[in-house]
Amino acid sequence: MAEQQEKFTDLNKLGEFGLIEHITQDFPLRNASSIKGIGDDCAVLEMLNGQTVVSSDALIEGVHFDLTYVSPEHLGYKAVMVNLSDVYAMNAIPKQILVNIAVSNRFGAEFLESLYAGIRNACNEYEVDLVGGDTTSSFSGLMISITVIGEADEADVAYRSGAKENDLLVVSGDLGAAYLGLQLLEREKEVFKEDPDMQPQLQGFEYLLQRQLKPEARKDVVEILKALEVKPTSMIDVSDGLSSEVLHLCKQSEVGMAVYEEKIPLDPKVYEVCEEFNLTTTTVALNGGEDYELLFTVSMEDHDKIKGNPNFTIIGHVLEASSGANLVTRDNQYMPLTAQGWDALKK
Numbered sequence: 001m002a003e004q005q006e007k008f009t010d011l012n013k014l015g016e017f018g019l020i021e022h023i024t025q026d027f028p029l030r031n032a033s034s035i036k037g038i039g040d041d042c043a044v045l046e047m048l049n050g051q052t053v054v055s056s057d058a059l060i061e062g063v064h065f066d067l068t069y070v071s072p073e074h075l076g077y078k079a080v081m082v083n084l085s086d087v088y089a090m091n092a093i094p095k096q097i098l099v100n101i102a103v104s105n106r107f108g109a110e111f112l113e114s115l116y117a118g119i120r121n122a123c124n125e126y127e128v129d130l131v132g133g134d135t136t137s138s139f140s141g142l143m144i145s146i147t148v149i150g151e152a153d154e155a156d157v158a159y160r161s162g163a164k165e166n167d168l169l170v171v172s173g174d175l176g177a178a179y180l181g182l183q184l185l186e187r188e189k190e191v192f193k194e195d196p197d198m199q200p201q202l203q204g205f206e207y208l209l210q211r212q213l214k215p216e217a218r219k220d221v222v223e224i225l226k227a228l229e230v231k232p233t234s235m236i237d238v239s240d241g242l243s244s245e246v247l248h249l250c251k252q253s254e255v256g257m258a259v260y261e262e263k264i265p266l267d268p269k270v271y272e273v274c275e276e277f278n279l280t281t282t283t284v285a286l287n288g289g290e291d292y293e294l295l296f297t298v299s300m301e302d303h304d305k306i307k308g309n310p311n312f313t314i315i316g317h318v319l320e321a322s323s324g325a326n327l328v329t330r331d332n333q334y335m336p337l338t339a340q341g342w343d344a345l346k347k
């Protein structure tokens with residue numbers, strides 16, 4: 001369980017301006033396109049090359065995270081990652097973020113300091129500048145909304161809409177682990193509620209927990225593709241589960257796809273924990289979500305460049321639209337993919 005904050009400094013004591021100044025110190029600007037960061041009415045950017053991509057994602061307490069087992073550092077880090085992931089999914093490089101927070105008086109200055117420590121770590125590791133945001137109060141919980149700005153050469157930008165018949169469908173990393181990490185945390189929370197003296201039993205599950213609590217956006221995938229001189233014909237990040245993302249690519253590209261069940265990349269721990277929870281690995285990979293891997297299509301000509309790369313798995317191929325989006329099961333049945341996402345797994 002997340003550690004309780006020991007010190008508590010009332011946010012009102014610092015005042016809005018004192019607080020903002022306090023939590024946003026030590027955010028050096030490192031990108032040439034960041035002209036002015038925090039401190040004026042607006043940030044000033046100078047995007048000199050190519051195209052600019054922009055996206056926002058909000059995380060709401062009780063909907064997207066539960067502070068009984070998520071530490072503020074991890075929350076700050078993850079809030080940045082989910083945004084960076086969207087930029088990498090365009091085959092672009094994130095450069096700046098703006099962070100909007102709404103907090104109730106339940107939270108002290110120490111909590112926000114830790115939240116911003118997580119945001120700072122993310123900025124340092126991914127070479128992104130925090131250039132502004134807004135701070136408001138909320139009656140109940142905590143909300144963090146981040147806007148990310150990135151850049152890419154026009155020729156590099158990968159849309160969801162470019163997949164062509166006969167392209168290969170490729171995914172980075174492995175799937176399903178983040179969802180199982182969440183199941184483990186939920187189970188420990190229930191145990192803890194019944195008996196607060198019980199120590200959480202989470203040893204040996206570090207990989208699944210890390211995938212849930214401290215995901216990494218796949219910056220490396222964009223770099224590898226560039227080095228291989230492979231431009232994805234379409235791309236999306238896996239935030240809601242493989243099924244849902246395949247359907248997005250199919251719809252926007254006006255194509256069908258076949259995904260081979262036996263090809264879906266899974267960590268050994270995913271098999272182990274699925275057995276414990278009586279779940280099937282395929283259901284978890286298809287509907288689990290929060291993997292933040294990249295799912296993309298490449299032309300057949302790029303097959304050899306992708307095939308041997310340990311970061312990538314070819315899981316299927318693109319068909320004509322009338323074929324629809326299907327899972328080809330281990331016994332060679334065609335099952336239409338449906339976007340069930342989280343709801344299906346909750347039942």
Ligand code: ADP
Nearest residue numbers: 020024038039040041099101131132133134135
């Ligand atoms: P304004 O009243 O013009 O909105 P603020 O006092 O809200 O100005 O913000 C002052 C500066 O601090 C601005 O540069 C703003 O972008 C930045 N800022 C405010 N809140 C945050 C935050 N939560 N995180 C990062 N920067 C922030």
Ligand code: MG
Nearest residue numbers: 133134135136
């Ligand atoms: Mg403001």
